[in-house]
Structure formats: structure tokens, C-alpha cells
Amino acid sequence: MTTDTASAARQANVTPRTIRTWARMSAVAAVKAHGRWVIDTDSLRHRISLGRRTVAAQLAAFTDAKSAQAKAEELIELGALIPLDAWRYLAVSSSGRDGYVVDTLAGTCTCKGYVYTGRCFHTVAAVMLESRTTAQLALAA
Numbered sequence: 623m624t625t626d627t628a629s630a631a632r633q634a635n636v637t638p639r640t641i642r643t644w645a646r647m648s649a650v651a652a653v654k655a656h657g658r659w660v661i662d663t664d665s666l667r668h669r670i671s672l673g674r675r676t677v678a679a680q681l682a683a684f685t686d687a688k689s690a691q692a693k694a695e696e697l698i699e700l701g702a703l704i705p706l707d708a709w710r711y712l713a714v715s716s717s718g719r720d721g722y723v724v725d726t727l728a729g730t731c732t733c734k735g736y737v738y739t740g741r742c743f744h745t746v747a748a749v750m751l752e753s754r755t756t757a758q759l760a761l762a763a
């Protein structure tokens with residue numbers, strides 16, 4: 623079974639633009655026919671089940687969720703998160719010397735904090751930023 627971009631976007635609760643990016647990057651199985659993406663529904667379902675991690679789920683990993691949220695807000699205000707593509711962000715360290723890649727679909731980060739503890743403020747901040755962007759896109763539509 624296959625579906626189109628608009629329907630896939632509704633099912634995945636993302637924008638059609640995100641679906642096109644997923645298709646381009648092979649995050650979902652898709653072929654282009656007559657200039658339109660035809661998306662494989664099984665692969666879309668799998669992608670949705672991997673799930674975009676919610677802010678709440680990210681915060682649940684911290685014993686002090688409130689201060690984790692505040693730290694994440696700070697990162698956003700500092701502009702420490704740069705969107706790389708539909709769901710990945712580059713997190714810049716406070717020294718500006720290091721960069722980590724945050725994957726909001728997998729809920730992972732390449733920083734030491736995440737590698738050792740399975741949680742970090744970058745993932746919280748990225749998911750927060752992403753949910754805000756999605757909300758803004760929904761308002762604009």
C-alpha cells in the first residue's frame with residue numbers, strides 16, 4: 623500500500639514538507655512518480671512508531687524535571703540549537719568549540735552526557751524547539 627504526501631503528513635502529524643524531507647533522505651520508503659512522492663505505508667507506520675519523543679518523555683529521564691526544562695530553555699535562548707534537517711539539530715557547546723547532533727526521532731544525542739547517562743539537555747531543548755515550530759506551522763496553515 624502507498625499513500626501521498628498530504629495523507630502521510632496527517633498520519634504522522636507532521637508537515638507535508640517534513641514528509642518530503644523524509645522521502646528524500648530515505649527515512650521512509652518512497653518513489654517519485656510524475657513529480658510527486660508516493661510513500662510506502664508500512665515504512666511510514668514504522669517511522670511513526672519510532673515516534674517523535676515528546677518533551678514530557680524527555681523530561682521524565684531527569685530527577686529534577688523543572689531545572690532540566692529551565693536549562694533547555696536557556697539553550698534555546700542562547701541559540702545553541704541549529705536545525706540540520708527535518709528532525710536533526712546541531713547542538714553547540716557553551717565554549718562554541720564542540721558540536722553534537724541531536725536526533726529528535728530517535729531521542730538521542732552524540733554528546734558525552736547522553737552517551738554516558740542516556741539523557742541530556744540538548745535532546746530536551748531540541749524536542750521543545752521542534753514542538754514549537756510544529757505549532758507555529760499549524761497556526762500558519
Ligand SMILES: [Zn+2]
Nearest residue numbers: 731733742744
Ligand atoms: Zn546532548
